[in-house]
Amino acid sequence: MSNINTEVNICGVVMKNPVTTASGTFGSGREFSEFVDLNKLGAVTVKGVASEPWKGNNAPRIAEVYGGMLNSVGLQNPGAEYFINNDIPFLRQFDTKIIVNICGHSIEEYCKAAEMLSDSDVDLFELNISCPNVSQGGITFGTVPSMAEKVVSEVKKHCKKPLIVKLTPNVTDITEIARAAVSGGADGLSLINTLLGMKIDIKRRKPVLFNKVGGFSGPAVKPVAVRMVYQVCKAVDVPVIGMGGISNYEDAIEFIMAGATAVAVGTANFNNPFATAEVVEGIEKYMIENSIKDLSEIRGIID
Amino acid sequence: MKKIEYAEILINDKIADDIYSMTLFSPFIAKEAKAGQFVEVYTGLGEHILPRPISISEIDSQNGKITLVYQIVGKGTEYFSKCPIGDLIKIMGPCGNGFEIKKNAKKHILVGGGIGIPPLVQLCRDIKGKAVVFLGAKSNPVLTDKFRKLGAEVYIASDDGSIGFKGNVVELMKEIKPEGDMVYSCGPKIMLKFLAQWAKENNIPVQVSMEERMACGIGACVGCAVKIRKKGESDWQNLKVCKDGPVFMGDEVMWDE
Numbered sequence: 001m002s003n004i005n006t007e008v009n010i011c012g013v014v015m016k017n018p019v020t021t022a023s024g025t026f027g028s029g030r031e032f033s034e035f036v037d038l039n040k041l042g043a044v045t046v047k048g049v050a051s052e053p054w055k056g057n058n059a060p061r062i063a064e065v066y067g068g069m070l071n072s073v074g075l076q077n078p079g080a081e082y083f084i085n086n087d088i089p090f091l092r093q094f095d096t097k098i099i100v101n102i103c104g105h106s107i108e109e110y111c112k113a114a115e116m117l118s119d120s121d122v123d124l125f126e127l128n129i130s131c132p133n134v135s136q137g138g139i140t141f142g143t144v145p146s147m148a149e150k151v152v153s154e155v156k157k158h159c160k161k162p163l164i165v166k167l168t169p170n171v172t173d174i175t176e177i178a179r180a181a182v183s184g185g186a187d188g189l190s191l192i193n194t195l196l197g198m199k200i201d202i203k204r205r206k207p208v209l210f211n212k213v214g215g216f217s218g219p220a221v222k223p224v225a226v227r228m229v230y231q232v233c234k235a236v237d238v239p240v241i242g243m244g245g246i247s248n249y250e251d252a253i254e255f256i257m258a259g260a261t262a263v264a265v266g267t268a269n270f271n272n273p274f275a276t277a278e279v280v281e282g283i284e285k286y287m288i289e290n291s292i293k294d295l296s297e298i299r300g301i302i303d
Numbered sequence: 304m305k306k307i308e309y310a311e312i313l314i315n316d317k318i319a320d321d322i323y324s325m326t327l328f329s330p331f332i333a334k335e336a337k338a339g340q341f342v343e344v345y346t347g348l349g350e351h352i353l354p355r356p357i358s359i360s361e362i363d364s365q366n367g368k369i370t371l372v373y374q375i376v377g378k379g380t381e382y383f384s385k386c387p388i389g390d391l392i393k394i395m396g397p398c399g400n401g402f403e404i405k406k407n408a409k410k411h412i413l414v415g416g417g418i419g420i421p422p423l424v425q426l427c428r429d430i431k432g433k434a435v436v437f438l439g440a441k442s443n444p445v446l447t448d449k450f451r452k453l454g455a456e457v458y459i460a461s462d463d464g465s466i467g468f469k470g471n472v473v474e475l476m477k478e479i480k481p482e483g484d485m486v487y488s489c490g491p492k493i494m495l496k497f498l499a500q501w502a503k504e505n506n507i508p509v510q511v512s513m514e515e516r517m518a519c520g521i522g523a524c525v526g527c528a529v530k531i532r533k534k535g536e537s538d539w540q541n542l543k544v545c546k547d548g549p550v551f552m553g554d555e556v557m558w559d560e
Binding site for chain 2: 024025026027030031032034035047055056057058059060061062063064066067068069071073076208218219267268269270271273274
């Protein structure tokens, strides 16, 4: 252990290891802290926070599919004020970084949330311009490069923390959006958000989700995510948090080899509440067994 | 406090068409659980990323055993039905709030429909005082003898009339006109909705155990939403069936939304 260094630097913030959580799969850590020592994680990325409380979509919001799941939660959240008063004090009891995911329906709402959270005790912002489950805002900003650049540059004016922009895979060329976000001022990128999917109940002849369509995540999406992280890391020069189907350390190492600086565990938390801590331990073991002193030795080693 | 246990399967018997009763050796959960709570059961297969929430039917804390009565509704529950005795199965729990037994009540009314009947068995056992039980199903409600053995006054309804009253449990209750201090219920949403209406008309509080498609089972993912308007509050909110429920007060659920 002593001769390996698992630390990574994301936009000037040093995480003790590269493992965080994918927004929306881990709440604000409270529920999972019954299973995982949050001190073990490099960072906790919390569920999306908006300037005001959001009620989310109608149920059913969840459908299982082969090797993954669909969700159409719609970013239900109690709002920035509640988050600041309740979740930040909880998370600050632990030695882990806090990445706050910010959502909005409009540029104004994103900016307002960023402003409200800027003076709070969090380490990084993750701008969610990629949620497939909200009708206005969200994904619209993530699929049109000029819109992505505009929302990032506006939010950047209101934010005093490093800004990571979370990208959607539901585009023709993800590197175009990645470049647009960086030219708008993104300090880092995270990807992928969920793939838009659908499931039909053939007995009832209806979609399973009330919203008809939802975000597809889980182990089944991993190859798509690894490919996109690889492409984006080649295209831009900012640090990337890779995610999409990571369930174990082998998956995490794939993303790092594709170029990711940090990795996030998402849907796997539902299958295995210990998944995050197991990925941390697995990476350490892998480094020792392969005589890797620092993750920079393997980061982006794929040509 | 919740834990993951690898529980030994002690019994896994078919008790009706597509319905199985599985007894597990699960000492932590058996010690912690109360009536109306549920466990998340994992198939362990790669294609099933999500656990299946199943209510706890009986708790034997002294011997570390819990019993789950489940219906085959898909590939996950079908898999459970084929698990042999002696195998270990991964479960997490106890999840959710469970029923709140009304103290000093003289008479309790329990209402179960279909696969909503099982969690009422443990409740019936835990209740002190008299219990009147209404059980309904499409044709043959399960576990009726369990309630009789516990000394409850049991009324049976079936949609097709193959046993007991022909019709649903709420129609049966309108005939029997039971009196009580609290109603506890679990069953299909449509049954719970009409029951909540009956309870309101008869001025008896009603606890309803709800069901929704869920992922994490611990309140983190916010997948299993139910619309609730708390007493005295003008606005409604989406609460989590897994953590805020599964048991809610019937007059707080927005049934038609």
